Amino acid sequence: MLVQLQYLRAIAAVAVVYFHAILQYEKTIYFNGTTVPALGEFGVDLFFVLSGYVIWKSVQSNKYEPASFIYNRIKRIIPLYWSATLFAAAIALAFPDILKSTVFDASHTIASLFFIPWPSPISPTEIFPVIVPGWTLNYEVYFYSIVALSLLLSQKYRLAFIFSIIAFGVILRLIFPSNYIISFYGSSIVLEFFYGCIIAAAPRISELRRPWTGVGIAIATSCIIAAELYFGTSYRWLLLGVPSALIVFCLASIRTDQKIGLFKLIGDASYEIYITHVFVLAACRVVFNKFEVAIFYNQSVFTALCVAASVVLGLVCHLALKGLLSRSAKLRVPLWRSRSGQRPG
Numbered sequence: 001m002l003v004q005l006q007y008l009r010a011i012a013a014v015a016v017v018y019f020h021a022i023l024q025y026e027k028t029i030y031f032n033g034t035t036v037p038a039l040g041e042f043g044v045d046l047f048f049v050l051s052g053y054v055i056w057k058s059v060q061s062n063k064y065e066p067a068s069f070i071y072n073r074i075k076r077i078i079p080l081y082w083s084a085t086l087f088a089a090a091i092a093l094a095f096p097d098i099l100k101s102t103v104f105d106a107s108h109t110i111a112s113l114f115f116i117p118w119p120s121p122i123s124p125t126e127i128f129p130v131i132v133p134g135w136t137l138n139y140e141v142y143f144y145s146i147v148a149l150s151l152l153l154s155q156k157y158r159l160a161f162i163f164s165i166i167a168f169g170v171i172l173r174l175i176f177p178s179n180y181i182i183s184f185y186g187s188s189i190v191l192e193f194f195y196g197c198i199i200a201a202a203p204r205i206s207e208l209r210r211p212w213t214g215v216g217i218a219i220a221t222s223c224i225i226a227a228e229l230y231f232g233t234s235y236r237w238l239l240l241g242v243p244s245a246l247i248v249f250c251l252a253s254i255r256t257d258q259k260i261g262l263f264k265l266i267g268d269a270s271y272e273i274y275i276t277h278v279f280v281l282a283a284c285r286v287v288f289n290k291f292e293v294a295i296f297y298n299q300s301v302f303t304a305l306c307v308a309a310s311v312v313l314g315l316v317c318h319l320a321l322k323g324l325l326s327r328s329a330k331l332r333v334p335l336w337r338s339r340s341g342q343r344p345g
Contacts, residue, residue, distance in 0.1 A: 003259055004251045005053070006267030008046060013270035013314070014307060015043035016133070017277045021306035022299075024281040027100055028288045030297045041233060042224045044136055045192055045244040047274075051140060052196020053248055055147055060155070060200075066148040073144045077271070080321060081137060084275050085112050085130045092130070099282055101132045115141040117184040127184050131278060142185055143193045159201055166190050188237040195245035199252060213250040220246040266311060272321070273314030280310040 019040025025031055059069065086109075093104040102108075103121050111118035112129035115138045120128040128135055146165045150158040173186025220243035227239035266273070284306050288296045295301055 002252060002255075003264060004254065004256060005050060005248070007260070007263045008248065008251060008267070009050060009270040010263050010266035012043035012046035012050070013266065013273040014311070015040035015046075016274060017281075017307050017310045018303060019043070020133075020277065020281055021284075021303045024285050024306065025299050025302045028285055028296075028302070029292075030288065030299075030302075036299060036303075037229060039225065039228050041228060042240050042244060045189075045236065045240040046247070047136065047270075048139070048189065048192035049196040049199070049241065049244045049248045051143065052193035052198075053200045053252065054196070055143070055193075056159075056197040056200035059147060059151060059158075064151055066151045069151060070144065070148050073141075075325070077137060077140070079325075080272060080275055080317065081131070081134065082113055084279075085109065085134070088130045088278070098286060100285075101128070101278070102130055117181055119180065127180060131275060133274060133278060136274075138184070139187075139190060139193075143190065159197060162197060163194055166194055189241070191237045192241040192244065195241060196248060199245065199249050213254050216250040217247050220244070220250075265315065269311075269314045269318035272317040273310055276313050276317055277306075277310035280313055281306050284309065 017040075019038055022035060022038040022040075026035060058064075088099060088102065089104055089109045092099050092102050096103060101122065105121040108118050108121050109130055112131070112134060115129075117127045117135075117138055118129065120126050120132075129138070146162050147158075149165075150161045153161055169182075169186040169190065170188055171186070172182050176182045223243040224240060227243070231239055233240070284302065288302060
């Protein structure tokens with residue numbers, strides 16, 4: 001992936017952590033009813049557009065089979081997600097007061113492990129897995145499944161097939177709004193994956209001049225901030241998705257050899273940060289509620305601590321999993337290979 005897009009992943013991950021940290025502070029004993037704007041939801045939209053871009057780039061070759069594609073996706077997301085889900089379920093069962101966002105429910109846990117949309121036992125009108133941010137993974141797996149099916153087709157039909165399935169889901173939601181499965185997968189937010197596919201598939205006419213990329217990013221950023229402040233997640237596919245796509249397009253249109261090691265590392269660990277930050281936020285809330293210290297009344301201190309600790313834990317998990325998978329790969333022969341005989345990256 002282009003290094004600047006890895007930086008964008010880092011920004012997306014930190015934005016989501018910041019947003020959730022603001023919400024978490026409202027559950028502490030220090031919250032007095034006033035708070036800073038809870039910005040950062042756009043991080044999810046950036047992730048979806050980036051995912052569409054990266055996945056389409058990876059399958060533009062005809063050498064990939066559906067099985068090898070799915071295997072590589074599963075290998076990337078399941079080890080950490082299953083571990084985090086089972087850990088959270090165990091905490092919810094043993095210490096129900098620690099996690100405010102879920103309670104233990106066996107059916108809910110099983111559905112979460114297999115990326116099945118399921119009503120939250122703590123809020124039945126909402127569809128959330130045990131790890132609440134994991135709702136985005138349900139969409140990711142849905143998108144991966146569509147892409148895997150598209151690999152059965154000729155290259156020239158794949159993009160149209162992906163759009164057709166996504167559009168069909170959106171239409172079904174309009175027809176059957178009361179069916180929560182159809183309503184979930186028919187969300188217009190899924191279009192954001194297709195935005196990324198379009199950007200990746202678009203012919204490279206010429207590289208944009210840097211001043212124009214800066215202008216595009218500035219306009220998109222302003223639109224995102226305005227949308228979050230005044231519209232929330234209403235018309236998300238348009239008000240947050242389109243500006244996010246513009247940012248990805250601008251950054252993908254430039255070439256740079258400049259690397260900022262820490263930002264790239266955070267980008268590499270963005271998935272681990274995203275999944276594990278819920279534990280950090282819960283721990284910070286418990287600690288702040290346990291010890292009444294004057295500095296804890298400062299929301300900025302709580303937020304900064306949450307963000308920093310979440311990044312550190314995410315980096316530790318990323319490096320640990322990277323080492324584990326590397327050692328595991330040396331001990332066994334992969335189950336699936338691409339037609340060329342090489343494992344797809």
